[in-house]
Amino acid sequence: MNKEIMIDIETLSTRNNAMILTIGAIKFQRNEDLKELKNMETFYVRIDTKSCKNLNMHIDDETLKWWGRQSEEAKHEVFYNTERLDIKEALIQLSQFLKGYKYIWANSPSFDCTILENAFECCGIEVPWKFWNLRDCRTVYDLGRVNLKSVSVVKHNALDDCYNQIIALKKSFNNL
Numbered sequence: 374m375n376k377e378i379m380i381d382i383e384t385l386s387t388r389n390n391a392m393i394l395t396i397g398a399i400k401f402q403r404n405e406d407l408k409e410l411k412n413m414e415t416f417y418v419r420i421d422t423k424s425c426k427n428l429n430m431h432i433d434d435e436t437l438k439w440w441g442r443q444s445e446e447a448k449h450e451v452f453y454n455t456e457r458l459d460i461k462e463a464l465i466q467l468s469q470f471l472k473g474y475k476y477i478w479a480n481s482p483s484f485d486c487t488i489l490e491n492a493f494e495c496c497g498i499e500v501p502w503k504f505w506n507l508r509d510c511r512t513v514y515d516l517g518r519v520n521l522k523s524v525s526v527v528k529h530n531a532l533d534d535c536y537n538q539i540i541a542l543k544k545s546f547n548n549l
Contacts, residue, residue: 386433397531482507517545
């Protein structure tokens with residue numbers, strides 16, 4: 374049985390060197406029944422933005438405006454919650470969480486995983502996955518005729534987004 378992880382990040386840019394605000398990940402099995410989020414093995418960290426600034430990670434004005442239009446709950450989580458880790462420490466912990474897992478799923482690996490790969494490189498940490506093990510949820514949603522928005526409740530919280538993406542992915546597999 375393949376071991377799989379869903380990853381989601383929240384950022385301040387859409388460039389590949391975007392400043393990362395939060396990282397969420399959840400371990401799951403595509404062929405097993407979905408557990409409640411509280412019963413799943415999860416990873417979630419808020420990033421100290423100063424540590425990202427020190428690496429010259431990008432902040433985009435359009436993305437800042439976009440965040441201004443999001444829910445108060447989402448904005449509080451990414452901007453005001455004070456429990457934060459240095460980006461390098463967060464990536465070390467993420468690497469540990471990923472050990473032994475083969476497939477890395479993301480709503481778009483070309484966004485989430487590319488930004489994380491850039492951050493790993495900036496921090497001098499080996500990327501903990503092989504590019505051929507990245508999986509794109511959006512392709513499966515399209516093939517399975519599932520709209521992610523139909524399963525999402527809380528938006529723009531990296532951990533909740535991971536969970537919603539797993540729900541949509543499993544629905545897509547069932548439809549296929």
